Amino acid sequence: MVKKEFSTGHDIEYKKTSRLLIFIxxxxxxxxxxxxxxxxxxLITxxxxxxxxxxxxxxxxxxxxxxxLAVLFITGSIPPEVLTDYKSLLIGNFTPFHR
Known part of the structure; x- marks a missing residue:
């Protein structure tokens, strides 16, 4: 446990968060x-x-x-079809990928 002392004289104890979790x-x-x-x-909590x-x-x-991603989508660098193909992947329908 690490103690942090504030100017009010109160000590707050907290457990140090894992560096591995922060890295991940x-x-x-x-x-x-x-x-x-x-x-x-x-981590914010x-x-x-x-x-x-x-x-x-x-x-x-x-x-x-x-x-x-939003800027690329708005400027047309990412075509709207990418979004529909992604939605198909999420629901498990791979039929839009025929070429």
């Missing part, structure tokens, strides 16, 4: 996975200030990734 969170955030978002949200900071950074990475 960054990995999944960079590849744009929903797992990265879940780990980032978990910790009392450990370092874990909170890393959680916010991971959320920022995911948001940046989503903004880039």
């Amino acid at each position: 969170g960054y990995f999944f955030a960079i590849i744009g996975s929903i797992i990265g978002l879940l780990i980032a949200l978990y 910790r009392k450990d200030p370092s874990a909170k900071r890393h959680g916010y950074i991971q959320i920022a990475i995911i948001l940046f990734y989503l903004v880039i």
